[in-house]
Amino acid sequence: MRLNKALIIAGLLLLVPTIAAAMPENGGMGFQDPVTPVMEEIVSFHNKWIMPIITVIVVFVLVLMLYIMVRFREKANPVPSKTSHNTLIEVIWTIVPVLILLALVVPSMKLLYMQDDLPQTELTVKATGDTWYWEYSYPEYEDTIDSIISNPMSKxxxxxxxxxxxxxxxxxxxxxxxxxxxxxxTSRNNLHAFAVPQFGVKIDAIPGIINETWFEVYENKEGTYYGQCSELCGVNHYYMPIEVQVVSKEKFQQWIANGGSFTKTVAQNTTGGSLTTAAQD
Ligand SMILES: [Cu+2]
Known part of the structure; x- marks a missing residue:
């Protein structure tokens, strides 16, 4: 009976990664929906490799423990066994974990290089951590776009x-x-980290060092995405969220042309409505 329950729980655990959320939510269990190739690979690696292997190990150990508890209980074994070791078992429990780890190294390293090895990029953005806010700038559009000081919205x-x-x-x-x-x-003072879970982006912001990474949000995934400073950086660490608004290439060009604003376009926009709102759908 107990064994059945354990198997049911293990089965439910397998379902957890499939519960994806469109955005951060209280009590969320699985990953948020991936919107970049890198994050898609991370989620798939987790769902296809890590989670099944972990589940098999958990169930195996659980079954083994239950078996031992019943089979070798004191009542059934008035005279305890004096076995101290078994070479074959020791060889197995050394080699099998090594093989499991080796099997995970290959896809894991491929994924790390996918994140780390920059493709030919088409746009550069710079995120600078400060105490306690993010500052964004566009090195290629420095003449038109002032750097953006990004503070959290009040409640x-x-x-x-x-x-x-x-x-x-x-x-x-x-x-x-x-x-x-x-x-x-990078950072102006102490350590921060720029992280947007749905992009598969998490990278340290270190004073005096410029770290680089990349992302590409799918064209059908325009919208607003959230992250947080992910390196404990001081008293207001919780108070430096990251909001990324992903818009179409055309809207982005308009935004650049307007010096970092959608609103000027709204006045000329004959179809009406705010582009800012439309982009958050
Ligand atoms: Cu920080």
């Missing part, structure tokens, strides 16, 4: 905008979809 602002408090920023990083984007990450 009232976030509620009014229907955005998650402590994830929503007053000035998001704006990037085009379907574009390979190089991200330069």
């Amino acid at each position: 009232e602002q976030a509620d009014a905008a229907g955005k998650p408090f402590l994830l929503a920023a007053d000035a998001p990083l704006v990037v085009p979809s379907g574009t390979k984007i190089k991200v330069l990450v």
Whole structure:
């Protein structure tokens, strides 16, 4: 009976990674929906390799323990066994974990290189951590776009905008979809980390060093994505969220032409409606 329950729990564990969320949510268990090739690979590696292997190991150990508890209980064995070791078993429990780890190394390293090895990128954004906010700039558009100081929205602002408090920023990083984007990450003072889970991006922001990574959001995944500073950086560490607004290439060009604003376009936009809102769908 107990064994059945254990198997049911193990089975449920296998289902956990399939519960994906479109955005961060309280009590969320699985990954958020991936929107870049890198994150898609990470989720697939987790679901196809890591989770099944972990589940098999957990179930195997559990069954073994239950078997031992019953088979070798004191009542059934008034005279205890004096066995101290068994060479064959020791060889097996050394070699099998080594083989499992070796099998995981290959896809794992491939994934690390996919994140680390920058493809030919089409746009560069720079994220600088400060105490305690993010500053974004566009090195290729320095003449038109001032750097963006991104602070968290207050609770009232976030509620009014229907955005998650402590994830929503007053000035998001704006990037085009379907574009390979190089991200330069550094810090002005202490350690921070720039992380957007749905992009598969997490990289340290270190003073005096420029780290780089990349992402490309699929064209059909335009919208608003959230992350947080992910390196404990001081008293207001919780207070430096990351909001990324992913828009179409055309809207991004308009945004650049307007000096970092969608609103000027709205006045000329004959179809009406705010581009800012449209981009958050
Ligand atoms: Cu920080």
